[in-house]
Amino acid sequence: MTFEKRADASPAGNILVPLFSVVLALLTGAVFLWLSGHDPARAYMTMFKGAFGSGYGISETIVKSIPLMLCALGVAIAFKMKLWNIGAEGQLVMGAVGATWVALNFPDYPALVLIPAMFIMGTLCGGIWGMLPAIPRAYLGVNEIITTLMLNYVAILWMEYLVYGPWRDPQGFNFPLTAAFADAARLPTFGDSRVHAGLLIAVVLAVIIYYGMKHTRWGYEVKVIGESETAARYAGMSISKNIILVMMVSGAIAGIAGMAEVSGLMHRLQDSISVGYGYTAIIIAWLSHLHPGAIIAVSILFGGLEAGGYSLQTTGIPAAIVSMLQGLILFFVLGGQILTRYRIVFNSKKVGGN
């Protein structure tokens, strides 16, 4: 059995293979659940109902998908340039910290001032957190996978220091959370659901990124550098400058996710801001082939997985099953990708034609 390179990846394969991979991953997860003494059918039904079975479920799914969309859009931009930004989690946390600082210090300003200020501060903090590892990467070639990841732990500890220390709400019964934000510091929600304006921000950003990548000079440069650094250098593009810029933009978008979480959903900073959305975003970006439209769709699917996993806890199955399933999905997608890039030939002699 050998693999022969396909001349071009088939568009149908690009959609069918991931879809089939997700199904296989869920089946493998079912076998695992069954082996560990749970009823897989009941578990999946509970998850599905929890995620899509009711108006409330659907709104929870969308609420969970908002930070995923934003983080995935952020890491996708970096991935486009073959920069492995694994630090979206920390960038999200720093964005939330920045936005919270504004909300706690200027509670008396009107929403028209406060919300944009929080947005800018969240973007800035996330952007700086993304830029920090980009500088040694651009000028010294220091592996950004490890540095972005290490900064996640630093950001989370910094946030914990704030909510357990100087920012802790004196009226919070000793819980690690800040005081609730003033109404003016809260993003509007749709009707009386918990779905907030962060959804709009994510969709608008997806459109801007799609357009920017396709039709601007900068988008073109990012694409060329991602495909071949040597070619880009010959064309006179500044690689170091673009590395720093791209990582800054990537981090800034994750920072917006953090701002949206505190301003639209939690209305305060608390340590549950970090639940691993930054890592899930990596899977989503990869599954979506870095396409902004696909990211929005896949994020909703993964938001459903998160919301469904939450409702699973009542049945005694640990919610950790969700990240296990996410890992399995990625395994099958990665393994399945060979089918889109190669055709399998079952005899040792080469088949002519093509």
Added chain:
Amino acid sequence: METTTIITICTAAITAGTPLLFAALGEIFTERSGIINLGVEGMMLVGAVTGFMVAFLTANPWLGVMAAMFAGGLLALIHAALTVTLRANQVVTGLALTIFGTGLSGYLGKAYIGQPLVSSFKSVKIAFLSDIPIVGPIFFNHDPLVYLSFILVPLAWYYIYRTRMGLNLRAVGENPGSADSLGVSVSFTRYLYTVVGGMLAGVGGAYLSLAYAPSWMENMTAGRGWIAVALVIFAAWNPLYAMLGAYMFGGIDALGFRMQLMDVQVSAYFLSMLPYLCTILVLIIATRRSQTGGVGAPRALGVYYDREER
């Protein structure tokens, strides 16, 4: 500082560095064969949880270590199958392994959170050697797994640099094309050392749950798997330097902890940041050094080997 304080910190540095050392040794073998496995964190977590579970159920920590080795190797086998046979991107597969391992360990370990372990690894004084002043108490008053790592490091060094098998391993990582033409199976070599790497990462994880802090907690590795990956770069893929680096990081870890006990006026959260910040700093220094002469990464690291495109 008094001598006793120095001895205490150095002893603690070795204990805290040992899980890093096992994981880094494993990753050195893997990367020497040209495969980068970023799933160390996930393999350590699964090693920690299976080690704990088996030791809990059998009351035998050694069986726990064996189980952790097996589990780590099994996870690494997934990585090898995906990257060597199915040509998947090594970076993304490793990340998937970490996400999967985090979930799997959380799932398996749920029932064991906060359970006490009847029999964990305890320090054993080595006769005569532990009586040597300063060196004795620092190096020869540890649990058996630490002694195992003392033996493993020179063995690994000898294996990689002085044996035929080690030569083949290095050849596959440096130049798989010529290794192949000399009759060394690139695929087999990469499968083998990826699995060996996973087994050692599993032992590193088990060290945490069976010796360092005998218990199971979700995400108890706290990024140590990633520090181990950085350590490999710092060590220039050499087991002896890995030992040095692991104890240095163990020392930073231990120092932060000591300072909390000594009531230093710095928040515990900032002290906990030290290992992560030092990892970044050390990585920058190591990268600079490898560029100005020195030894770099195996040349075929992270590159899929295609026989037909040789």
